[in-house]
Amino acid sequence: MTDLPPFLVALPLVASVVVLFAGLARSETGWPIATLAGLAQLGLAATLAYRVFTAGPISYVVGGYEAFYGIELVIDGLSASVVVLIAAVSLGVLAYARTAGPRGNPFYATYLLLVGGLTGVAVTGDVFNMYVFIEISGLTAYALVASGDTGRSAVAALKYLIVGTVGASLYLLGVGYAYIGTGTLNMADLSAMLAEVGYQSTLVQTAFAFIAIGLFIKTAVFPLHTWQPEAYAGSPDSVSGFISALVSTTFAYALIRISLSVFTPDFFAAVDLAQTLLIVGAVVSIVAGSLLAVSQTEIKRMLAYSSVSQFGLVLAGLAVLNQTAMIGATVHLLGHAVMKGGLFLAAGVIATATGAREVHEYEGLSERMPYAAGVFAVLAFSMVGVPPTVGFVGKWYIAVGAVEAQLWPLAAIILASTLLTLAYFARLVERMYFREPAAADDHVEGESAEPQPDAVVADGGRPSLGMYAAVLVAAALAVTLGAAVVPFAELLEPTLDLLLS
Template identity: 60%
Template sequence: MSELLPLLVAVPIVGALVGLVVGYKFERLAWPLAVVTSLAHTALAAFVAFEVYAGGEPLSYAVGGFQPPFGIELVVDGLNAAVVVLVAAVALGILAYARRAGPHSAAFYTGYLLLVAGLSGMSVTGDMFNLYVFLEITGLAAYALVATGDDGRSAVGALKYLLVGTVGASLFLVGIGYAFVATGTLNMADLAEKLAGVGYGSTLVRASFAFVVTGLAVKTALYPLHTWQPEAYASAPDSVSALISALVSTVSAYALGRVIFSVYTVDFLSSVAFAREFVLVLAGISIIAGSVLAVMQTELKRMLAYSSVSQFGLVVAAFAIANDAAVTGGVVHLVGHAVMKGGLFLAVGAIAARTGARYVGEFDGLAARAPLLSAALATLSLSMVGVPPAVGFVGKWYIALGAIQSQLWPIAVVILLSTLLTLAYFLRIVERMYFRSAAPREAPAERSTGTGAAAVADGGANDDSDTDDERPTLGRGSDVDFGSPSAGMVAVILVAALLAVALGPLVSTFEPLLEPTLDLLLQP
């Protein structure tokens, strides 16, 4: 079944090209073609994952018949099988939401599918240079999608994303260049052997690690390398915000973990004290700073963006702890966060379409006006906090357990503090929705032009706080122009909320499937 691996990348690329050509002439066909492509991609990803988990062995494919380390290798094991399915399924769900919300051009769906192709390539490649290539494809597609909003704010957000993202990709490229100079290879498995042969004390090897990790930390949006994320998330169309928040940083964090375990290995973390400390400190700062900045926000999408900074800090900390419990928790939280945060962005967008509310102060009495959406938002929020038995609780529990097992008590304390801060910024929304009465408010259309008292009620958006006197205008990219959300859009959000709860108990089923891969990755 290894011959199916290239199709994980090829199917969305072909779908993107066909959709662009056909959709240019018949625009109404662009979305159906994207859906057919996504359905085929999801079915393919699910089948590949089934083969990996049922067979208990990784699948490997040598592109063009050139065997590694000289050729390009695609690999799917128990770890990235889950990521591939996640990418396909979440992209399909958000595409269903985007049928009515956001841009509808053939170019938009082409960029959408190219992003899925890039993310799939990042997930399955076994070659460092091709990881860089797919990282760039993902970045270019994401920049274009962020810019699809109709107002200038989305263009500014896309430009900032482009500039910072290019720096991150360049740092990553420098890092793999150092690794190539030291070893003469870029195949991940071959690099792991040859880096050990060169010696972990080599300046080239250590510099390579520092540059690669820093570059991927930019893409993951760890603090203080997160500066592109809040504006990109806040200014993009809601469907794009959901897609990027759920998948782009998720796959970047996966790539960081893959490089740590499959290229540098746990032996490097054990032998080079600064390496583990560097990643742990970066992750710990991100966990706390992201949570604090999220508490300071009044615009929901910016609050969710800073929340992601904190949550991905948890995942990266789990990878740095590098024991079974922590890495299991990191993978669970990686998958769970994609479902929870994607659902949260979609819920915020649907609520804005239904009521015009995009700021914390506008959510008073929302449960009476939009009961289903409010219930979904509350469920997703509490799952993100870590209320049992939701997946947010299970992931954090395993990470904290791993930290305690490794005697990393400061990390366990940081996780607890972060959970309390997460409770603070999500609970205020739930409290307003269910325990306050709705105040008289302007119509969404009036607010979207920036007029009226509500347009300046809760502050605007600076880099790290929402305390400006003026709010940004909400163009079509913010999905406020299509009227009330459809039943299909609400259904997608409700499914995300149900999955956020259901995935928690299912971890006990997933853990044995992941165990053989973790045994290989974490063995000294």
């Protein structure tokens, strides 16, 4: 037993308030306070993850009030992995944002609130408390998207707000149905009492439908993805990298947690339509997301539609409902955060130095910015699933799990997703490495026409060391994490055995 779990959530929330008040005295205090809070949370998350993987799950009852009235925080292998991811990525994006912006204490206060909300979603053991943290995460994400200095950011945030509110409302409606049938909101109690009510009950099935569809919207499962492309493309580069890496990732985790901890695999075995809903959502997202990504001309919109496809793969791993596929879904969930967050940040580095934000503007990029182009290419190939990257390993486990379950059409779609992903990333790599740069882009007025790799500034900015460090670390992790999957899977097996039993 440990008292550390509540500090995971409280630390960023308290730091957010400190940043806000510190800004009244001095306007440049936000970044160092946020960074110190991020370092502390990463250390705390790593400590708790070590305890979970060595000694088993941790449960903490807030205020000492036991279920069903009390609020419980639960950290197992799955939630510990997500918490470490949230802490690590949020700290990495802070290094990027110091130069890239947005700046100001209100931004960093909102940033920390979002970190606290996402952490709360990951560790709560109460379905209503999860709704509270989903709302905290949603409202702060809307504000961060709107932090850009263009009207496009405001429009994107408004669209995100409207659609996201619908998703949260549907989730809450589903929780209400579950509460009516059971009288409890604790996940462990709900799991037992929903089984007593009966999985064939219309009330239980309706509760699942509303919760699943609400989280589909939050995760951006096709065709409920409409908020995502503009939110990612219209927000500042730092915000795009942050929310693309963590927001939908955490909500996808919430879907996995509710499906396995509350409704359990027995529900899906008894209600074929529920598993069919997950499979159809996965297949449509994989195919439609890829086809829409191919048709985009703006880099950030292309990456946004790519996320629709990639979360389809995670949904496929959940739909298969065996340990192999769930290992793949978890690995791909975590790996996608690193890869996609890195791609958005790399696109920001390139845009800062060259102004390039369209696909055609990447022509000859390897001559102008060889390091940035190399990092982007490594992350892109990892997303495609080139061995031995983490992108390959995650897809492989999901595909093997589908084969073990004899879901042959789903397995074929998962394998085909590699070619679909290659379709939109290959054209970028081809432009970067096999085309000459446009004459107007070869030099900045008043400078030599000779290319000056990774130093040419076309729109008044110069990428900082922190910006480069963030994308280089992401690329390195995308390559090296693939080798860590086998020991990670061994650590995760006890949690998955419990969730899938």
